Amino acid sequence: MAYVAHDESDYVPPAEVEEVELYHPKTFIGKYIWSQDAKVIAIQYSITAIAVGLVALVLSGIMRLQLGYPNTFSFITPGTYLQFVTMHGMIMVIYLLTALFLGGFGNYLIPLMVGARDMVFPYVNMVSYWVYLFAVLLLMASFFVPGGPTGSGWTLYPPQAILEGTPGASWGIILMLVSLAFFIVGFTMGGLNYVVTVLQARTRGMTMMRLPLTVWGIFMATILALLAFPALFVSCIMMTLDSLLGTSFFMPAIVSMGQQLDYGGGSPILFQHLFWFFGHPEVYIVALPAFGMVSDLISVHARKNIFGYRMMVWAILAIGALSLVVWAHHMYVSGMNPYFGFFFAITTLVIAIPTAIKVYNWVLTLWRGNIHLTVPMLFAIGFVFTFINGGLTGLFLGNVTVDLPLSDTMFVVAHFHMVMAVAPIMVVFGAIYHWYPKITGRMLNDTLGKFHFWATFLGSYAIYYPMHYLGFLGVPRRYYAMGNTDFLPESAHSLNAGITIVALIVGAIQVVFLYNLVWSYFKGKPSGGNPWGATTLEWQTPDTPPKHGNFGPTLPVVYRWAYDYSVPGVDEDFIPQNQPPGEKTRGLEET
């Protein structure tokens, strides 16, 4: 036991961080509906996102039914199939993942982790959620309008997106575009809060380099989103004008169904540039929070400090910056200048370097750690596996010559589902299992959790590994049915049927997770304030779940970074960030 005397540098100056004036609701509605408390807003965001995500999950099940058993289900027509593809993609990417990571986890964790009482602009934060909800309702309304939702594919490429013949070309596409515009407005309100709270509302002693990586991930993702979402906004506005008022921003001269339309001169490629200027950073808008959270999960559950913290922060910054200059790798087949292709291939492959640094650091954090195979840890390790697999196929597709034959095949679908769907969802699940005790005061059921993990993890591989093979065979994406296609062996059809069966099983098993969420809320084992023995501030609150204002009468003071686990010479295997140095500290530093 080596307690170390500390020098003057540990002195905490008496000045306090300014107290914020909190809004104190008095009614039930003020507290839980029109709430300005970031934690309540986080729950609202999360429930809405998960609910709309379940709709998208059901849509994917219907798509799989069609792909596995074509000509069997009369209610799935080519039109409805394309509508389901489109809605599934857009909902999952924007309305579930972006909203859940930033609106859900961002709202809950940022104030707690930086030691703030709330977000800096609580009212704007509240409006952000309601605008998001409005955007979701608009999108859902498109299922009930004449023609149904748009079936243009989640990329909404013109000219087909707004031409007669594409499902939902009248109402559906407009609702989609307007809903996206509202989503972006709502997100910008939330995003301002996340960034400014991290910059301005950190408690005493919480320097930027003492922030947990979760906060770093969400912070950088928010900056990316604030810069990239305007591109989607611009394309939404211009396409709405093309569709409603007959402008020709994106629409070329075109003959549709035998008729020369009034459009002329517009550039569909312009839309693609704008869309992917948003679309590729979007991958990292989802991935960076996942990177951050998984770093914390691995560190906590391996009882070891994160390996290479500084490098992890720098990698997040590098990935964020690089992600803005890779967008055209989604457009290799659009007929671009080969030199551009070369440039974008290089930037795409360069981004693998900071990403690989992160992967190595996760693995090195696990190396000789005191690994607890808790459910959050299982999901975290599942993420690392899946992300490596998905990332490696990304190296294939980043090369122009490999991408050309694989473009628009099931290989691409398999790739991005591994890297952008399964991997982040692993983190979402891991994070929910990890932070649920703080949010509710109760543990999620462990047995159900482990069953949920193994079924989801193995099931995802059973779905997406074979899908790469289908892509190699040349099975195109977005096709309603392949019919009697010569180049496809019978085994490809059987494989498709097999994938469908597994997908439906994995989809159904998610009910276990939902059941666990509800059951544990009432009957789960009480968790106490810090069940995992974690160092970060959200686990040091006087109340669990934390009350409005988070930290009781005084804000915590931070004395150390977020990763003091298994420090030699200290009784417990973790030292909370707000633990003053005089009480317990490291034995090695005196030397």
Next chain:
Amino acid sequence: MTIALVVAAAIVAIIVGWLLRQTLNTKPWIEQQHPIENVRAESAWSLPPVKVGLGVFLAVATSLFALFISAYFMRRMGADWNTLADPMVLWWDTALLCLGSIYFQRARTAAQRGQIDGVKVGLLAGGAFTFAFLAGQLWAWQQLNASGFYLATNPASDFFYLLTALHGLHLLGGLWVWGRTTAKVWRGFEVADVRLSVELCTVYWHFLLVVWLILFGLLLST
């Protein structure tokens, strides 16, 4: 897209440069290296959150306008692009917006000196010139309409309407905050209570003036 890229790169460079000047190079795991400091005492942190919030919002707006301008350049390469005869009233509008910005600056200076009368005059004149600018923009639309350029006539006129409308909407948003601040001044609030609002309005007006000058230059050049 080069313009959007350059702007995004500049914004990212500012963010990363700023972060580098923070403690990004320290080793947080070495406890003693870092005396605990009151983070609010560092110069960067003494800014009020709402000021930083405006800065972040201006970055978003810059990204938005840069993307529209990128789209403008890409679309301009189309063969169907007709050069517009820009209405003369745009020159007057530009002068009005400049005056608006000048008066906001005067209000800001007065607020810093604690002169409530100067704040009142500056805010009123700044707001009035802005309304006059918006009216002038509507007149410019009228003139374009009269010369046969409607929305959807030609990509040049499409962009004209779109860019001016977008800029005008940003000004309207600013006028909402201006209205609240002006009302406060008239209800007898102290200068200290409105100083920050006046300052933020001024920064926002200067920003929108710069945006307008760029847009105007763009519209004139094509």
